[in-house]
Amino acid sequence: MTTITVEASELTRIYGGREAVSNVSFTLSKGEVLGFLGPNGAGKSTTMKMLTGNLAPSKGRVKICGIDIIENPKEAKALIGYLPEQPPLYREFTVDEFLTIAARLHRVNNQHIKKAVQVAKERCGLTEMGKRLIENLSKGYQQRVGIAQAIIHNPMVVILDEPTVGLDPIQIRDIRALIKELGGEHSVILSTHILPEVEMVCDHVQIIHKGQLVFNGAIDVLKQQRHGNKLLIGLNNPPENDALLKIAGVTGIDTLPSGLISVRYAEGQLPAEAIVQAAVKSGWGLYQINPDQTSLEEVFVQLTFQEQGLQEQAA
């Protein structure tokens, strides 16, 4: 059974005549992790602000678990946990004090506040830091407090704006694990411009560019685009191209400047084994064979670039 937790339809936000976000629509079901990708200034943060009721959309609506955030902001906001780009922390408080305030403002029942603070601290690895002033914490820990603040009331939807910025690699791993864990029982939306991160934690990906959604789909689709149907082989005694083309399934050959050969093959066929056998038989001196992955960056650039091309054509 899937319950739709976030429903955004035709979200548009106009800043001084310029559309910062235009016609963004999507839905998110319970237990899904949605990644928002996009270059700087693409409208990721603006979209998130609209989802959390911090900014009124110029057009379109947002529903959180069926509750319209513009008509019933209080009820809808109670279901959201939000970590903005810059973690909103009161630096003069200790971690415990701050989380208690957060719990209270998010209407956690008085008897459960202590427990909620404890749980949030444990999940974000802050157990030791309870008595420290937020001001004196390192950037990474402050970021964790920001995340703890967003999940303290066990919200249906957790919205994290660039949650791993400023963390060291180990912390990033922890936070990613946490996001995956959150994805189990909540819906999570996170924005980032770190592509591998999306691949690791998200089920769904949206790429937003100049305020427009240019890609919206499951992560597998993106991964497929990424893998393409290419093999990269390295041969010490490369044969004529014809010899390679004769191998079943191979449709094209490119010799790269590095001396490696990129072999394209037909969808659904995997000529790797045949190539290895041929190489051994004919003594081509095979020293490397692996799938030729276009990096996610390339896919990303392609997608955002295509869109630009289309717009130029339209203009």
Add this chain to the structure above:
Amino acid sequence: MIINIARKELKSLFSSPMGWVVLALLQFVFATFFVIGIDQYFQTMSGAMRPEERQGVTEFVGYSVFGIASFIMLFAVPLLSMRLISEERRQQTLTFLVSAPLTLTEIVLGKFFGLVTFLTITILLMAAMVSSLNLWADIDFGFIFSNVIGLWLLVASFSALGVYVSSTTQQPVVAGIITFVALFALLILDHFFAGDPSSTMAYLSLMRHFEPFSRGVLDTKDFLYFLLFITTFLTLTVRRLDADRLRG
């Protein structure tokens, strides 16, 4: 919910030296004027032979203490109110409050009452100080009560204006200065229009409405004036914050 925000504001005031220093200095100033007032009372009254020249100790000392309090608060309130919203804007913590299930009105009222509660503590301490005269003399509690109410309404009005100005800027210092100048202008407005007591402008002066309280007169017109003043500025603050959401 309003209480929770007010609690947060109070906690924030007391978790920095700011709250304690202001509280201590205010008490120091009030106590000094209290002592001077008593001292002067004996000097003046020993010279006043005829009964009609005599004045009650409550009125004499109270006038001196509460009179200076209204003036000192003119400096104290902007110092305390300037950070309320501007600092949250600067640190980007306003998002935290806006994202929580609270209406803007609740946020603004919470902040307002947090500040007013702090100021109420100083006023109550001051009232306790003046009431301690009762150990040696029979004092007029009605007079003190009316002064306390008047002063409370006055500082609440100061706070409302302070909260509004604080919501218009990101710089606490700018907010502080603007609040101070605006309050000062509002206080001495009736000096400028002293020649024409029926002038509307003079009627807007905060001092003019505080003055009856300090004489021990409770007038509903003055109550209404202060309440209107407070509501106006708090409403403006809510609208200012709402404009953030709409215009971004």
